[in-house]
């Protein structure tokens with residue numbers, strides 16, 4: 001990968017966000033990402049948002065989008 005956590009930690013964190021959630025990272029990469037998440041609230045929010053979004057999307061795939069679910073999704077879309 002072109003980026004490194006040393007050069008630009010937040011950009012690197014964004015780069016590994018999807019593979020992280022897909023559990024495709026190596027142990028070393030995941031450890032680096034988690035270390036950064038520990039100290040960066042901006043990236044932590046991004047990761048939490050993505051993780052929540054995926055959870056809701058999975059849920060929406062098996063059941064109708066209820067007004068309650070739609071409200072929860074809308075509530076997640078807060079500016080980062």
Ligand SMILES: [Zn+2]
Pocket residue numbers: 009010011013036040042043044
């Ligand atoms: Zn960051």
